[in-house]
Amino acid sequence: MNRKDLITACSAVVLSTSAWAQDPQQMPDDSWISISGTVESVSPNAFTLDYGDATVIVEMDDAARDADAYKLVKGDRVTVDGVIDDEFFEATSIEASSVFVENIGTYFFANPVDDETTRVQRTFAPVTYPIIEGATSIQGTITGIDREDETFQLSTGTRLVTVAVGEMTNNPLDDEGYQQLQTGDEVVATGTLDDRFFEGRVFIADYVTTMANRQ
Numbered sequence: 231m232n233r234k235d236l237i238t239a240c241s242a243v244v245l246s247t248s249a250w251a252q253d254p255q256q257m258p259d260d261s262w263i264s265i266s267g268t269v270e271s272v273s274p275n276a277f278t279l280d281y282g283d284a285t286v287i288v289e290m291d292d293a294a295r296d297a298d299a300y301k302l303v304k305g306d307r308v309t310v311d312g313v314i315d316d317e318f319f320e321a322t323s324i325e326a327s328s329v330f331v332e333n334i335g336t337y338f339f340a341n342p343v344d345d346e347t348t349r350v351q352r353t354f355a356p357v358t359y360p361i362i363e364g365a366t367s368i369q370g371t372i373t374g375i376d377r378e379d380e381t382f383q384l385s386t387g388t389r390l391v392t393v394a395v396g397e398m399t400n401n402p403l404d405d406e407g408y409q410q411l412q413t414g415d416e417v418v419a420t421g422t423l424d425d426r427f428f429e430g431r432v433f434i435a436d437y438v439t440t441m442a443n444r445q
Contacts, residue, residue: 262311263324263386264367265423269306276323277302279310282364283424287323288312290340300334307332307363366423368393368433369441372415377403382411384419384433392432393419402438409440416441 267281276289288310302308308331312324329338368391374383380396380403395401402409411417419435426432 262327262367262369264309264311264365265324266307266309266365267363269302269304269308271304272302279308279324280363281366281423283422284428286428288326288329289323290326290329290338300331300336300338302329302331309365364422364424365420366427366433367418367420369418370416372411372413372417375403375411375413384417389431391427392430393438394432394434395438398435398437409438411438411440 265279265281265286267279270278270280270285272278276287278285279288308329310324310326310330311328312326327340330336331338368384368386370384370386370391372382373385373390376382379394380401381392381394382403384391384393395403400407400409402411418439418441419433419437420439421434421436424434426434
């Protein structure tokens with residue numbers, strides 16, 4: 231994959247409100263994951279990310295970290311955005327689309343900024359200060375709901391993930407409140423990543439954002 235362009239962010243609010251207004255139906259079939267943590271080690275074309283509960287390998291070609299670019303080092307706090315693919319759970323690795331480095335306020339992009347998939351990715355995962363280790367977001371379409379277990383099945387494009395909402399302050403699967411999730415809704419689930427995600431494909435949500443409702 232061709233890796234190029236170093237984009238410097240002037241502030242954490244690099245993404246504008248208008249960017250969030252893009253039509254969710256234009257988003258690609260494969261869904262994005264956003265995860266924050268601390269760089270544990272760096273190797274050619276990859277680095278190890280400590281997200282608090284465990285570590286994950288982040289694949290990133292050296293072309294995105296050339297002589298003119300910043301060199302990732304152990305201890306850097308970063309947010310990684312990438313696509314969940316067929317090998318994600320088996321290989322426990324992420325192919326990065328972009329990496330945001332907190333201490334220099336800079337994005338490293340895998341593709342040109344005018345590439346459609348990169349533009350969509352940037353609308354999905356804005357970075358906030360300070361970076362919270364383990365903070366993660368996954369996006370997809372609800373394919374099934376179990377109100378008794380307080381979970382729903384989220385299709386990320388290539389895999390199904392069980393999202394548990396029982397710990398949320400406002401449960402979107404009960405009969406109270408404005409947000410009532412339904413099968414077919416396009417949502418972003420945000421929480422903290424732990425071993426249950428890689429081992430059992432269970433994601434514990436702190437909150438769920440509805441991007442598009444079922445018609």
